[in-house]
Amino acid sequence: MNCTKCKIRAVIDLPRHNAAFCKGCFNVYVHDQVSRAIKSEKMFKKDDRILVAVSGGKDSLALWDILLKMSYKADALYVDLGIGGYSEVSHAKVVQFAETVAAPMGAVLHVHTVEQEAGAGIKELAMLIHRPTCSTCGTIKRYQFNRVALEHKYDVMATGHNLDDEAARLLGNVLRWQEEYLDKQSPSLPASLDGFAKKVKPLFRLSERELAAYSVLNRIDYIVEECPMAKGARTLLYKEVLNRLETESPGTKQAFYCGFLDKQRKPEASPTTMAEKDQAMLHPCSVCQQPTTADVCSYCKMMARAKTHSV
Amino acid sequence: MQVQLSHPARTIEIKGPKKAKDLFKELNLVVEAHLIIRGDELVTEDEMLYDQDQIEIRPVISGGSPRFMSHE
Numbered sequence: 001m002n003c004t005k006c007k008i009r010a011v012i013d014l015p016r017h018n019a020a021f022c023k024g025c026f027n028v029y030v031h032d033q034v035s036r037a038i039k040s041e042k043m044f045k046k047d048d049r050i051l052v053a054v055s056g057g058k059d060s061l062a063l064w065d066i067l068l069k070m071s072y073k074a075d076a077l078y079v080d081l082g083i084g085g086y087s088e089v090s091h092a093k094v095v096q097f098a099e100t101v102a103a104p105m106g107a108v109l110h111v112h113t114v115e116q117e118a119g120a121g122i123k124e125l126a127m128l129i130h131r132p133t134c135s136t137c138g139t140i141k142r143y144q145f146n147r148v149a150l151e152h153k154y155d156v157m158a159t160g161h162n163l164d165d166e167a168a169r170l171l172g173n174v175l176r177w178q179e180e181y182l183d184k185q186s187p188s189l190p191a192s193l194d195g196f197a198k199k200v201k202p203l204f205r206l207s208e209r210e211l212a213a214y215s216v217l218n219r220i221d222y223i224v225e226e227c228p229m230a231k232g233a234r235t236l237l238y239k240e241v242l243n244r245l246e247t248e249s250p251g252t253k254q255a256f257y258c259g260f261l262d263k264q265r266k267p268e269a270s271p272t273t274m275a276e277k278d279q280a281m282l283h284p285c286s287v288c289q290q291p292t293t294a295d296v297c298s299y300c301k302m303m304a305r306a307k308t309h310s311v
Numbered sequence: 312m313q314v315q316l317s318h319p320a321r322t323i324e325i326k327g328p329k330k331a332k333d334l335f336k337e338l339n340l341v342v343e344a345h346l347i348i349r350g351d352e353l354v355t356e357d358e359m360l361y362d363q364d365q366i367e368i369r370p371v372i373s374g375g376s377p378r379f380m381s382h383e
Contacts, residue, residue, distance in 0.1 A: 001355045011353040020355060057373055164372070212346050212371035216353055226318060226373060239372050243343040 012213045015250035023217045030214050033205040034066050041188040043200040044072070048155035051197075052076040053145050054097075054109075056090030058215040058222040059160030061097050063203055065220055067158070068105045074158070076102065077148050079141050080113040082121025083229060090223045097220065110152070112144045123229065133229040149197035161187075161201040164208040167253040168238035170260055186264070207253065208239075312360055314338075315367040327364065332356040334366070344372050 001010045003022040010020035014029075021029055037043070044050060050067060054060040054076040067074040078094045081087050091111075098109035115121050118140075120128070126136040149157045166185065173181045187204040191197055203211060215222050230236065245252045284290070285297035292298070312327045314334070325334065331347045331354055347354050348367040360366060 001357045010355050013355045013357075058371070059373070207343070208373070209343055209346065209371045212369065213353055216346060216348060216369075224317060224369060226370075230373070236372065240341075240344070243341050243372070246343045247341050 011217065012210075014210070016207075016246070016254055018250075026213065026217065030206060030210065031066060031070060034202050035070065037187065037202050037205045038200075041186070041200065043158075043188050043202060044156045044198075046072065048073070049153070050074040051110075051145065051149045051152070051154040051157045053141065053157065053159045054078050054094050055160075056093040056223045057160070058212050058220070059162050059165075059203060059208070061093070061160075061220050061222050062211050062214050062218075063158060063160040064097070064102060064107075065218060066214075067202070068102060068107060073107075075108040075110065075152075075154070077110040077112065077145055079144050080111060080115070081137060081140070082113070082115040083123060083227065084121075086223075086225065086228055087121075089225070093221055093223050101220075110148055112148065114140060134233055137229065146195075146197050150195070154197065156198040156200055158200050158202055160203055160211075162203045162206055162208050162211055163253055163257060164239050164242065165235075166201070166204050167242050167257040168235050170257055171238045171242060172234060182260075182264075185260070187261070204257070205254075312362050312364045312366055315365075317368075317370050325366075327362040328359050330356070331358045331360055334360060334368075338368070340368065345370055 001013055001020045002008065003010045003025050004019040005025040006022060008022050011023055012026055013020040050072055052060065052064045052067065052074050054064055064074060064076050076098065078091060080091055094109065102109065118125055122137050122140065123133055126133040129136065145157050170185055187201040189199040242253050281293055282291040285292045285300055286295050287300040288297060290297055312325055313322055314325050315322050325337065335342050342356060346369045348369055349360065349364050
């Protein structure tokens with residue numbers, strides 16, 4: 001398989017775009033997708049100060065790498081959750097990236113350690129308050145990133161949420177008709193009131209597989225191991241289902257999430273009932289008198305064609 | 312060929328030559344959720360893999376707190 005653009009050997013195929021790319025063209029594609037996301041959602045400007053939420057995983061480190069290479073002013077915050085060996089490894093990956101890639105480009109890494117402030121790691125805290133670990137983790141990270149963004153006067157906070165994250169979250173919300181959460185699924189949440197930093201997701205146009213490929217190709221050393229607390233998380237089930245659909249029908253995840261965003265952007269039309277719509281669009285078929293949008297209904301057309309062929 | 316898998320971490324032996332996409336089928340893995348790495352290079356689905364190759368099939372899916380990005 002050769003690169004769609006420059007025809008040398010491809011290293012990754014992207015069925016949803018009916019394309020394959022070599023390393024160079026793939027990097028151009030990734031940067032272009034991020035650039036389009038930033039512009040279309042008015043996420044930030046070239047001179048804004050950005051705080052990237054990094055975990056040591058592929059998405060957040062790729063985001064930091066991409067923003068720095070695109071010449072944005074991007075610092076990062078790592079929250080040490082105190083999940084034993086997992087946190088030790090992820091912290092080491094973040095520090096290594098910060099020292100070898102980010103610092104030479106003038107970027108700074110902030111670190112917040114949950115255990116230092118709360119006296120216990122995330123697992124123990126979740127047990128103490130009888131809440132699921134992922135939910136406790138989400139609350140702590142959200143709070144600390146917002147706090148650091150405000151304290152250090154960053155213009156915007158960026159997370160590494162990708163297309164798979166957003167499509168899976170949307171599927172979960174739609175399956176349970178949790179409409180109150182749908183408004184918060186925009187890739188750009190404004191600082192709606194004092195005390196909230198603006199939050200953006202510049203990777204929402206890129207799939208998880210594409211971001212893993214970007215990290216491998218650009219030698220970003222990330223933690224491959226899954227967070228031990230996330231085992232059995234419903235998000236993983238939704239992602240699995242969506243990936244089966246994506247494999248059978250490339251483009252499904254993008255159509256699902258981006259279609260949702262398009263619908264959200266359009267001003268709500270005045271509500272019309274199905275009966276009102278039918279009355280506006282349908283009239284009697286000129287042959288059988290049953291309602292149709294055309295002069296002759298599809299049944300009469302089909303029967304006329306069948307009779308022509310049988311003669 | 313030696314094939315390294317994750318979750319749980321293990322190495323298995325698979326007979327080559329074999330196309331990458333056929334390796335996915337044999338292991339019942341979804342392409343969209345994995346990368347194939349030969350040595351330290353990514354390979355596409357139509358690439359032929361041989362007995363002497365060191366292959367890693369790397370999962371790309373991560374999960375956890377779905378509500379992290381909301382304001383409250």
